[in-house]
Amino acid sequence: MARVLPARLAAKFGQGRRFDVDVVSEPFTSGSKDPFELVRRIRDRASAENWDVVVALTDLPLHADGHTLVIDLHHAYGLALLSLPPLGGFRLQTRARRAVEEAVLGLVNPQPRGAERGPRRQRLPAPFAGRFTSIHPDPAGGEDAADLRYVVSGRRGSLRVLAGMVRANRPWRLVPGLSKALAAALATGAVATVNSTVWSLAQSLSTHRLVIATIGSLATMIGWLIVDAQLWHRSSKSSPEARQRARLYNTSTIVTVGIGVVVCYFGLMVINFVWALFILNDRVFASLTRSPLDAADYVTLAWFVASVATVGGALGSGLESDEAIRAAAYSKREQERRRSLESDHDDERAI
Structure with a gap:
């Protein structure tokens, strides 16, 4: 994914923008099933690096507020947290690459002046829009609350998560x-x-x-x-x-x-x-x-x-x-x- 992302992101963003992609792999095993805890650990890791955008991928199934999380977007920190199991068990490489591309483009695009914290009316293109349910958390949920969250719902969503977990095994x-x-x-x-x-x-x-x-x-x-x-x-x-x-x-x-x-x-x-x-x-x-x-x-x-x-x-x-x-x-x-x-x-x- 890291080999093809720079060219694909530059082509989609335009304006002569250049992207460099660094890959860091770290095991999160204990106490990392809470998205807030994951975001805090990722922010601590990213603070030591000169990164403009951080997209964290995990094969953990994440849950928050009774929902199965697909992606959390934190525009203030340039951070996205993506859970792979909800993407399903088939064509995972393609779906994950598209998800990362859309997350990066959503985080890099400047927000209009006077906008509240978090793009409350922003709708991301595929593979998010139309496939997953979007949730706009209350800003009062804390500094680690996501600006925009996408989750899976219903029986079809549960089957998709299950297929992703089985594939990971x-x-x-x-x-x-x-x-x-x-x-x-x-x-x-x-x-x-x-x-x-x-x-x-x-x-x-x-x-x-x-x-x-x-x-x-x-x-x-x-x-x-x-x-x-x-x-x-x-x-x-x-x-x-x-x-x-x-x-x-x-x-x-x-x-x-x-x-x-x-x-x-x-x-x-x-x-x-x-x-x-x-x-x-x-x-x-x-x-x-x-x-x-x-x-x-x-x-x-x-x-x-x-x-x-x-x-x-x-x-x-x-x-x-x-x-x-x-x-x-x-x-x-x-x-x-x-x-x-x-x-x-x-x-x-x-x-």
Whole structure:
């Protein structure tokens, strides 16, 4: 983003204005879920630098006054605070770049004389206007109150935030991260595929029973991973925002782990299908099941064995360390935050 922003900003602003972009990355882990606290820390960091405009990006979902925050604009300080999860889980790079561009242009444009603190009537162009709800906070809210705030609202907004949080967790990392669980699942599937009892069971099961077996095995695997690795987030506070934050974190955990487990499940189906094609003999199969072996039998057997193997993988995941599962389920920053939250929670209980 930093490579393309100077040229894009100069082209949009015109008047021969030149932009230089500096990138600073700092971890905010503990006590940084309050936008006011984040703004204060960013102002302290920016005071030591010769910056005209500061745009802070965070992958934390931020809440203020019962709303999920997208962006806060502080014209008096030339500062914008942008939360990435509300931008969604798709085309994040493009949306984030557009959001930063519009924030910078909104902060750089001079305000008319006699204007009150904060552009109460200013409307930013896309991607803000028309996509998010704008709120003009009361100036009496304190020196750290934003001049202009955009938030997400409604069910669609909540889904957008959830998709952004799941993307930040990178669920595709879960598959290679559970090596012991996958080894157990593959071993279970290999043994089950050559078991004549499993052949008979697979043939006797109807489609809706196979679907139930699939759902049950996936739920077992997801639940086991979350409980065994202690991925469930419990808030130490009883405020509505804390409860909402806990629900978001737990839902994103379920979706993240669920995506990884579903990918593993379909991978097991493919592997079991190929293994069955290689190992099964139609004459032996027909003599034991009293029915000829056809293409539907291969698919049904691979489907049923995948469910059995997933349960075996759930048991095998107990061999994984909690740290290994957390590393597979969460990004590095999210792991740091959760460790910090657990430490704060332990300190509160000790007190």
